[in-house]
Amino acid sequence: MFELVICPHYLFEILVFYGIALISQTLYSFCVAVGTSLYLMGRSKATREWYLSKFDDFPPHVKALIPFVF
Secondary structure (H helix, E strand, C coil), rough: CCCCCCCHHHHHHHHHHHHHHHHHHHHHHHHCCCCCCHHHHHHHHHHHHHHHCCCCCHHHHCCCCCCCCC
């Protein structure tokens, strides 16, 4: 996945948090999942921008979090 996305581990961590939220079915767990998603999306976007600024030969088709989308 690292050939398509800079932070695939963030994507799977987000999926885990939503899985926990679905299992527990509480508002608190859903809020934690949403908050974690927003935080990790921002971090992955910042990481991609950093890679693009520091490495001239970094492939531009590699996305931040979701393959081919974001």
